[in-house]
Amino acid sequence: MAYRVAVCVKPVPDPNYYGHVGIDPVKKTITRAGVPNIFNPADKNALEAALRLREPGSGYAAAISMSPPEGAEILREALAMGADEAYLLCDRAFAGADTLATSYALCQGLRKIESEKGLPFDFIFCGAESADGATAQVSSQLGEWFGYPQLWNVFSLEERGGVFMLKTKLENGCMEWEAKPPMVLGVARELNKPRFISAMGVVKSRKKPLVTWGRSDLPGADDGYLGLAGSPTKAGDIFTPDIRREGRRLSGSPDEIVAGMLSVIRASGAAAGV
Amino acid sequence: MSPKIWVHAEIFDGTVSEVSLELLTKARELAPVLGGAAIEATLLGSAIESEAARLAGYGASRVYAADASELEMYSPRPYALALSYLAALHKPDIYLFGATSTGSSLGPAVAARLKTGMAAHCVDLRINGDKKLAALVPSFGGRVIGEILCPGSSPQMASVKPGIFKASEAAAGRVTVERVPPEAWADANPKGSLKPLAIVKHPPRGMPIAEAQVIVCAGSGIGGEENWRLIERLAESLGGAAACTRPVLDEGWCEEGRMIGTSGRSVRPKLYIGFGVSGATHHVCGMNEAGVIINVNRDEATPIFEVSDISVEADVNAILPRLYEALRR
Numbered sequence: 001m002a003y004r005v006a007v008c009v010k011p012v013p014d015p016n017y018y019g020h021v022g023i024d025p026v027k028k029t030i031t032r033a034g035v036p037n038i039f040n041p042a043d044k045n046a047l048e049a050a051l052r053l054r055e056p057g058s059g060y061a062a063a064i065s066m067s068p069p070e071g072a073e074i075l076r077e078a079l080a081m082g083a084d085e086a087y088l089l090c091d092r093a094f095a096g097a098d099t100l101a102t103s104y105a106l107c108q109g110l111r112k113i114e115s116e117k118g119l120p121f122d123f124i125f126c127g128a129e130s131a132d133g134a135t136a137q138v139s140s141q142l143g144e145w146f147g148y149p150q151l152w153n154v155f156s157l158e159e160r161g162g163v164f165m166l167k168t169k170l171e172n173g174c175m176e177w178e179a180k181p182p183m184v185l186g187v188a189r190e191l192n193k194p195r196f197i198s199a200m201g202v203v204k205s206r207k208k209p210l211v212t213w214g215r216s217d218l219p220g221a222d223d224g225y226l227g228l229a230g231s232p233t234k235a236g237d238i239f240t241p242d243i244r245r246e247g248r249r250l251s252g253s254p255d256e257i258v259a260g261m262l263s264v265i266r267a268s269g270a271a272a273g274v
Numbered sequence: 275m276s277p278k279i280w281v282h283a284e285i286f287d288g289t290v291s292e293v294s295l296e297l298l299t300k301a302r303e304l305a306p307v308l309g310g311a312a313i314e315a316t317l318l319g320s321a322i323e324s325e326a327a328r329l330a331g332y333g334a335s336r337v338y339a340a341d342a343s344e345l346e347m348y349s350p351r352p353y354a355l356a357l358s359y360l361a362a363l364h365k366p367d368i369y370l371f372g373a374t375s376t377g378s379s380l381g382p383a384v385a386a387r388l389k390t391g392m393a394a395h396c397v398d399l400r401i402n403g404d405k406k407l408a409a410l411v412p413s414f415g416g417r418v419i420g421e422i423l424c425p426g427s428s429p430q431m432a433s434v435k436p437g438i439f440k441a442s443e444a445a446a447g448r449v450t451v452e453r454v455p456p457e458a459w460a461d462a463n464p465k466g467s468l469k470p471l472a473i474v475k476h477p478p479r480g481m482p483i484a485e486a487q488v489i490v491c492a493g494s495g496i497g498g499e500e501n502w503r504l505i506e507r508l509a510e511s512l513g514g515a516a517a518c519t520r521p522v523l524d525e526g527w528c529e530e531g532r533m534i535g536t537s538g539r540s541v542r543p544k545l546y547i548g549f550g551v552s553g554a555t556h557h558v559c560g561m562n563e564a565g566v567i568i569n570v571n572r573d574e575a576t577p578i579f580e581v582s583d584i585s586v587e588a589d590v591n592a593i594l595p596r597l598y599e600a601l602r603r
Contacts, residue, residue, distance in 0.1 A: 013414070018555050019577070021414045030418060099394075100386060133413055134536060135394035137382035140350070144386035149351055149468035152379035170375045171286075171436075172482075172531060173475040175348070180467045186379070225389075232391030236408055236421030243562040247582045254592040258600050261547075261568060261593075264584050268566045270487045270544030271512040274601060 002059035005050040006110050007125040009065045011037040011074045012132040023238055039074045042127025044194035046187045050125050051082045060084055066094055066105045079205035080197045091214035096228030103141035104225040108218045122181040128153050128188050139186030152186040277311040280366035283329055285319040290328055293372030295441035298332035307401040320346035330449035340454035347470040348376045352459035358387035359458040368407050369429035381433045391424035392431035415536050416559025437484050437540050478531055481515040488514025489543045494521035495550025502527045504594055511601045519557045534560040549590045553578030
């Protein structure tokens with residue numbers, strides 16, 4: 001079966017540089033100078049899932065991102081990993097979007113791809129959450145814009161003759177599902193191990209289309225749902241929590257340190273019978 | 275009409291989840307600030323009648339209950355249809371969800387159907403001067419806390435992780451249970467198909483970290499698996515639970531429920547002892563409410579020492595086995 005699959009991807013600030021993230025005390029905006037962007041980790045698992053579904057048959061895999069121009073970099077990475085085409089939704093009119101407006105714009109972009117190709121997507125994949133905002137809301141909301149069944153935190157996906165068996169994470173266990181496309185899936189990082197980009201993949205990707213669409217390319221979209229104006233949530237005050245403690249150092253020989261730790265443990269009153 | 279705060283009461287294994295009771299307790303704190311808002315709950319499942327009374331015990335004065343065999347297991351489509359039907363009909367001002375594996379998906383789906391805003395994984399909820407919900411949300415792994423408002427649409431929605439608020443029972447009050455008709459979750463335009471088959475429970479090995487008074491946590495500097503096993507034994511001898519950070523989880527030595535941090539669990543034990551924990555912000559965000567924090571790390575400049583009461587600059591291998599032996603004696 002040749003499935004038609006879309007995957008939504010997002011550039012995020014590299015979590016290894018979160019120590020550099022701060023707040024401009026005057027403008028009350030987030031400062032992240034010198035923090036590089038990376039491919040949101042869970043979105044790579046989403047892309048891997050999309051590529052595996054497409055591969056056995058012919059099929060088709062499109063990557064889409066709603067982001068500033070630098071989002072083109074991760075779309076190029078997606079093409080090098082194996083996506084067939086990439087679409088960047090990039091316009092000031094899309095900026096400042098919360099999850100509702102983001103999922104709406106993605107839905108509009110995906111619908112446009114579908115109408116250009118004359119065929120709907122069978123699957124739309126997202127990473128379960130992004131490393132920066134980590135709201136984990138986009139895949140569920142995208143499912144509602146499409147009116148498709150959606151599952152979040154999918155860590156197992158198997159096809160059995162056109163029927164899909166899926167597993168989603170629960171707090172102390174999992175849930176098992178049977179599904180038929182179309183559907184929207186938010187995938188967990190345990191789902192698969194994303195492939196590395198090969199030199200051949202990079203060479204091939206140069207011939208693949210990377211299309212940028214702005215507001216005027218989505219004539220059917222409703223401005224009431226796009227960007228800052230279309231976002232029901234607004235950012236209020238921001239602050240960096242002060243969680244520092246007046247610590248004290250324990251030093252000495254290992255045995256002296258252990259003795260010191262034991263007296264702190266006893267004084268805490270937390271450990272019964274110690 | 276007096277304002278209304280709604281809590282979606284999540285059912286797991288036939289009973290209401292603890293986080294739903296935590297949210298009802300928080301709603302009781304917010305209600306007077308909103309001029310005596312009514313606290314109401316939504317409840318979906320099968321044979322859940324008795325749970326409505328339980329919700330009353332935590333302050334719900336009205337429960338909208340959809341009780342049907344086809345709702346026995348969570349399924350995103352009928353659940354989102356039912357809850358958005360109820361919210362569109364009764365117009366709550368605030369609607370709260372537990373940020374559990376189901377609530378984190380169901381809440382935003384309901385928000386999308388209602389075209390309203392939802393703040394995810396909040397660490398606190400307040401009512402601001404405009405009588406609006408101000409939800410405090412961590413981002414960049416807890417490095418920054420931002421206020422999320424939803425001033426122009428309703429309900430103002432938010433999800434909160436389990437363990438952030440403490441559940442406490444309310445004075446007994448009267449509760450009205452309203453049955454939800456099946457048309458609430460009827461899908462007029464079904465596409466694709468999705469059927470829940472089973473819930474598989476993996477009982478946790480050892481004490482769950484949410485319940486522990488003492489947590490011993492392994493970080494990326496722990497060394498090999500034998501040290502992780504020692505962490506487990508040390509935790510046990512202290513009557514507590516073993517926990518880990520992301521790099522340790524990625525080694526596959528323990529189950530995901532043991533990870534502390536923004537993408538794991540938030541904990542507030544009386545005592546936290548970390549070994550080889552580096553202090554990445556997304557971990558610190560999940561443990562900085564602990565009573566006493568002790569950390570052992572051989573790196574003098576590790577950020578974890580800034581949030582520790584007791585810092586031990588030493589090799590894990592020099593301290594961990596000795597501490598364990600000392601406790602066995």
